[in-house]
Each structure stands twice: as C-alpha cells, then as structure tokens.
Amino acid sequence: MxxxxxxxxxxxxxxxxxxxxxxxxxxxxxxxxxxxxxxxxxxxxxxxxxxxxxxxxxxxxxxxxxxxxxxxxxxxxxxxxxxxxxxxxxxxxxxTRGVKPLRWRVLAWLALGIALCAGVVRAQGGGDGFAGGMATGFVVGGVLAAVAIAVSGLVGRRRAQRLSAGGRSS
Known part of the structure; x- marks a missing residue:
C-alpha cells in the first residue's frame, strides 16, 4: 500500500x-x-x-x-x-489530464433528473407544497442548465474546429 x-x-x-x-x-x-x-x-x-x-x-x-x-x-x-x-x-x-468532459453523460443524467422532477410535479398534482415547488424549480433550472451545457459544447466544438482548420492552412 x-x-x-x-x-x-x-x-x-x-x-x-x-x-x-x-x-x-x-x-x-x-x-x-x-x-x-x-x-x-x-x-x-x-x-x-x-x-x-x-x-x-x-x-x-x-x-x-x-x-x-x-x-x-x-x-x-x-x-x-x-x-x-x-x-x-x-x-x-x-x-483529469487527457479526459474529455463527459458533457453528454451529464446531459443524460440531467434529463433523467428533469423527467423525475416533472413526474414528481405531476404526481403531487402541480407545483404546490415544498416537494412540488422544489421539483418545479429543478425542472425549470434543469432545462436551462441542459440548454447551457449543450450550447457550451457546440460552441467549444466549433471553436476547436476553427482552430484546427486555421492551424492546417498556415
């Protein structure tokens, strides 16, 4: 050891x-x-x-x-x-040297969390009460986070493509 x-x-x-x-x-x-x-x-x-x-x-x-x-x-x-x-x-x-961000796994987990919280909101009969309010907040925040993560990934990929294309032409 x-x-x-x-x-x-x-x-x-x-x-x-x-x-x-x-x-x-x-x-x-x-x-x-x-x-x-x-x-x-x-x-x-x-x-x-x-x-x-x-x-x-x-x-x-x-x-x-x-x-x-x-x-x-x-x-x-x-x-x-x-x-x-x-x-x-x-x-x-x-x-994490040499490890690419696990962006798509995070998005998949976030999607599961959003689906779970949406189910909780549905099961509670709406966003009433503590659990319903918390679940509603997670659904809204989760969707916003998922969009931000996806956009960040796309922007990063395009930036990398531009940098690699620029490196080849010189």
Whole structure:
C-alpha cells in the first residue's frame, strides 16, 4: 500500500465490505478482471437506478415519490464512497489530464433528473407544497442548465474546429 493511504475507519470498513483481504485478489489477472467487471456493474447501477426512479414515479404516482427519490439519490451515495476510498489511497478524482468532459453523460443524467422532477410535479398534482415547488424549480433550472451545457459544447466544438482548420492552412 502507498504511504498516502490513510488507514482510518473508512478505509478499514470499505476493505471489509469489499472483502479485499480475500486470497482471490492475490492473483493479478483475476483482480484486474474483477475490477473491470465491478466497474461495468457499477456503471449499470448508476444508470439503471435513476431510470427506474423516473419510470416508477410516472407509473406509481404520489405513493412512489419517496422510493423514486431514494433510487435517484442512491447512486450518488455509492459514488461518494468510491471517490472517498480512491482519495484515501491518494487517487484524486480531479486529475483529469487527457479526459474529455463527459458533457453528454451529464446531459443524460440531467434529463433523467428533469423527467423525475416533472413526474414528481405531476404526481403531487402541480407545483404546490415544498416537494412540488422544489421539483418545479429543478425542472425549470434543469432545462436551462441542459440548454447551457449543450450550447457550451457546440460552441467549444466549433471553436476547436476553427482552430484546427486555421492551424492546417498556415
């Protein structure tokens, strides 16, 4: 283990939950394949839970709202644990050299959030009350944010194309 590892309660608990002391992880190929398979499963849950939340609030109505909100928030909690564990081992999520912005993934997540909140507004019978008002605000703000992200991406792409075209002609 690296010297940067802080062997606090969080790392010990995560290692126990992940069964990282298992002899299974001693063999490098097995560990690599298991890590890749886990990442694929994690990504599936990151998308499946919010999608299920959206469907459940639109199908189940008001009774499904608390469960849908929990399903929508759960992947964020799991991601927090992943980033916390990586940070405790000296791997920072901010180190994005060579990684293009995941603009379309953000837009897809934002679209799921907008659909969920629109379903909450519908299930609550309008924008009344705290949950209805919050959901209405998220729908309006989410649509504005989605437009801003999309426009920013298009402007950035055009700028990059102009710069690369200008570089070729000289």
């Amino acid at each position: 690296s010297e940067q590892v802080r062997d606090g309660w969080f790392v010990r608990a995560a290692a126990r939950v992940g069964d990282l002391g298992s002899p299974f992880y001693d063999e490098e190929h097995q560990r690599d394949v298991w890590n890749e398979a886990s990442a694929i499963g994690f990504q599936l849950l990151l998308w499946l839970l919010p999608l299920t939340a959206v469907v459940s609030v639109w199908v189940g109505g008001a009774t499904a709202v608390p469960y849908a909100l929990l399903m929508f928030v759960a992947p964020g909690a799991a991601s927090w644990v992943v980033f916390g564990y990586a940070r405790a081992h000296g791997v920072l999520g901010e180190d």
